[in-house]
Amino acid sequence: xxxxxxxxxxxxxxxxxxxxxxxxxxxxxxxxxxxxxxxxxxxxxxxxxxxxxxxxxxxxxxxxxxxxxxxxxxxxxxxxxxxxxxxxxxxxxxxxxxxxxxxxxxxxxxxxxxxxxxxxxxxxxxxxxxxxxxxxxxxxxxxxxxxxxxxxxxxxxxxxxxxxxxxxxxxxxxxxxxxxxxxxxxxxxxxxxxxxxxxxxxxxxxxxxxxxxxxxxxxxxxxxxxxxxxxxxxxxxxxxxxxxxxxxxxxxxxxxxxxxxxxxxxxxxxx
Numbered sequence: 139x140x141x142x143x144x145x146x147x148x149x150x151x152x153x154x155x156x157x158x159x160x161x162x163x164x165x166x167x168x169x170x171x172x173x174x175x176x177x178x179x180x181x182x183x184x185x186x187x188x189x190x191x192x193x194x195x196x197x198x199x200x201x202x203x204x205x206x207x208x209x210x211x212x213x214x215x216x217x218x219x220x221x222x223x224x225x226x227x228x229x230x231x232x233x234x235x236x237x238x239x240x241x242x243x244x245x246x247x248x249x250x251x252x253x254x255x256x257x258x259x260x261x262x263x264x265x266x267x268x269x270x271x272x273x274x275x276x277x278x279x280x281x282x283x284x285x286x287x288x289x290x291x292x293x294x295x296x297x298x299x300x301x302x303x304x305x306x307x308x309x310x311x312x313x314x315x316x317x318x319x320x321x322x323x324x325x326x327x328x329x330x331x332x333x334x335x336x337x338x339x340x341x342x343x344x345x346x347x348x349x350x351x352x353x354x355x356x357x358x359x360x361x362x363x364x365x366x367x368x369x370x371x372x373x374x375x376x377x378x379x380x381x382x383x384x385x386x387x388x389x390x391x392x393x394x395x396x397x398x399x400x401x402x403x404x405x406x407x408x409x
């Protein structure tokens with residue numbers, strides 16, 4: 139695995155350290171894929187997948203840990219994320235990171251690859267910055283809150299409190315409690331049940347591939363079908379024998395599908 143690097147960004151009056159890695163091609167003229175991890179993810183938890191996808195798609199990749207995750211600045215104990223936490227990541231943190239790394243998204247529009255919460259963040263970024271996004275691949279994304287999602291997140295909380303899950307997550311996060319409770323607490327707030335992205339993502343014009351496993355324990359296929367209704371150019375990929383992490387459960391199929399999607403999309407000018 140490549141070594142992690144660190145860069146500071148100014149976010150909401152604080153200096154935040156962001157962990158990141160470059161993977162794939164060293165040629166800066168190649169397309170760039172930005173990888174956005176899930177609600178308990180980090181740079182390390184992607185393992186070899188970003189490198190494998192970038193090799194297949196002949197791209198370079200940027201993998202980073204959001205604030206509160208991995209080796210990035212942990213969430214302070216008195217910091218509680220609000221219903222708009224994914225909007226803030228898409229509209230504030232990601233643009234600040236790209237700027238800090240001198241990535242000019244007007245000249246070189248990145249591709250976004252987002253998993254779960256990261257998929258939702260990718261959709262929000264592509265909607266706000268339509269002319270700064272080449273395309274979007276979302277894997278098990280959320281656009282609204284389902285009962286099955288809440289039940290699984292409640293189960294995850296019990297597992298974290300009663301098993302060795304905290305110890306396991308500590309291998310991937312400097313502060314496992316920061317990562318776990320930042321994600322878990324807000325998803326279980328009653329007010330979060332009304333969170334919905336249907337209106338927010340209507341302005342997406344870039345090519346979009348939405349992928350979901352048929353056995354996803356955190357959401358139904360209505361998540362990606364709902365995206366298709368709002369964004370007609372969306373291509374769907376439904377995978378059998380696959381849960382909430384298609385890039386792990388069906389890695390080869392996901393890599394093949396994404397590489398083909400990107401190759402075709404780059405022949406079609408963005409609207």
